[in-house]
Amino acid sequence: MAQIVIKNIRKEFGDFTAVKESSFTIEDGEFFMLLGPSGCGKTTTLRMIAGLELPTSGEIYLDGEEISQKPPSQRDIAFVFQMFALYPHLNVRKNLSYPLVSQGMPRAQVKAKVEEVAGILGIQDILNRGVGGLSGGDRQRVALGRAIVRDPKAFMMDEPLGALDAEFREHMSEELRALHDRMNATTVYVTHDQLEAMQMGDKIVVMNNAVVEQFGTPQQIYDKPATMFVADFIGSPSMNFLHFDGSVAEGGTNVDLGGQSLGVPKQLQGASGKLVFGVRPEHITLSDSGSYRGEVIASEYLGTTQIITLDTPNGEIKARIDSGQVARTGEKVGLDFDPRTITLFDAGSGQALR
Numbered sequence: 001m002a003q004i005v006i007k008n009i010r011k012e013f014g015d016f017t018a019v020k021e022s023s024f025t026i027e028d029g030e031f032f033m034l035l036g037p038s039g040c041g042k043t044t045t046l047r048m049i050a051g052l053e054l055p056t057s058g059e060i061y062l063d064g065e066e067i068s069q070k071p072p073s074q075r076d077i078a079f080v081f082q083m084f085a086l087y088p089h090l091n092v093r094k095n096l097s098y099p100l101v102s103q104g105m106p107r108a109q110v111k112a113k114v115e116e117v118a119g120i121l122g123i124q125d126i127l128n129r130g131v132g133g134l135s136g137g138d139r140q141r142v143a144l145g146r147a148i149v150r151d152p153k154a155f156m157m158d159e160p161l162g163a164l165d166a167e168f169r170e171h172m173s174e175e176l177r178a179l180h181d182r183m184n185a186t187t188v189y190v191t192h193d194q195l196e197a198m199q200m201g202d203k204i205v206v207m208n209n210a211v212v213e214q215f216g217t218p219q220q221i222y223d224k225p226a227t228m229f230v231a232d233f234i235g236s237p238s239m240n241f242l243h244f245d246g247s248v249a250e251g252g253t254n255v256d257l258g259g260q261s262l263g264v265p266k267q268l269q270g271a272s273g274k275l276v277f278g279v280r281p282e283h284i285t286l287s288d289s290g291s292y293r294g295e296v297i298a299s300e301y302l303g304t305t306q307i308i309t310l311d312t313p314n315g316e317i318k319a320r321i322d323s324g325q326v327a328r329t330g331e332k333v334g335l336d337f338d339p340r341t342i343t344l345f346d347a348g349s350g351q352a353l354r
């Protein structure tokens with residue numbers, strides 16, 4: 001059992017604040033992603049959970065026990081680094097044994113544990129090989145093995161696949177997720193890659209500029225973004241933002257956008273001020289009757305779908321439509337937006353209106 005509760009943690013480095021009051025809970029057995037652009041504070045957050053940095057204020061609990069100021073050795077949390085440090089002069093078996101031998105575990109027990117972990121990772125055949133000549137994938141597996149042998153309560157991973165090429169990275173990410181599902185150990189994983197976070201994570205924390213923008217399942221974050229930052233960061237192509245000034249008529253079903261009408265969900269009627277209408281490319285359909293119109297200015301063929309770029313009264317937007325549909329460059333088309341899928345934002349704060 002390893003539940004991790006983060007309560008109002010903050011980290012300052014001198015005058016600079018790397019993480020502002022952040023709170024979220026990582027449930028036992030979850031594959032938990034810390035996602036955000038470079039410099040947003042995700043590595044600092046991970047290091048505070050592992051004890052490699054101490055929070056300036058706030059608390060961290062592991063299974064109900066406060067660990068905020070404890071050294072890493074007293075936390076029972078394993079950290080898997082991006083630059084996985086293996087002992088280059090030792091073979092695989094000795095690399096895996098080392099953490100156990102240094103704990104004083106008896107030899108027979110070490111041997112049994114190393115073989116069990118090698119079995120989990122599928123590296124029994126290379127136990128006697130030196131680590132120098134191993135492939136990237138095997139090095140990664142040995143590095144993971146070194147973290148697993150100690151049976152820690154939780155694993156911290158900082159962009160563990162960051163150095164790998166795209167194809168291999170995808171293969172290793174599937175393997176990592178499958179390994180997690182076999183072991184069910186709480187894992188916290190840092191990435192700046194939204195697709196990786198969406199594919200691998202049970203839950204995601206999206207960070208930006210030292211703050212948590214949103215915390216939820218991949219589906220909650222995709223379908224109900226809490227802020228314009230999250231809406232823009234998640235999904236490819238990103239959500240379209242149509243800016244408008246005014247109010248969403250009470251009792252009406254449409255909002256006036258550049259002289260055209262768009263449907264909005266009932267609960268948002270009455271919103272006013274500088275507003276932004278957010279719609280994902282796959283929620284726009286071409287329709288002859290659509291009163292909102294745009295001119296096709298580009299299209300990109302993607303097999304079963306195509307992405308078309310349209311010039312509208314509110315600027316350029318992108319729509320994902322069936323590749324069988326004809327949308328010629330220069331053609332003016334009517335557009336329909338499914339009101340159930342739109343998100344309305346306050347332009348000033350960037351917060352979603354619900």
Ligand code: ATP
Binds near residue numbers: 013016040
């Ligand atoms: P990246 O993916 O680039 O590592 P990140 O989201 O993991 O980004 P952090 O490494 O947590 O970001 O860094 C957040 C900010 O804190 C950065 O501006 C970084 O320069 C700063 N920072 C991190 N560690 C220190 C430190 N020891 N001293 C001073 N500033 C630091």
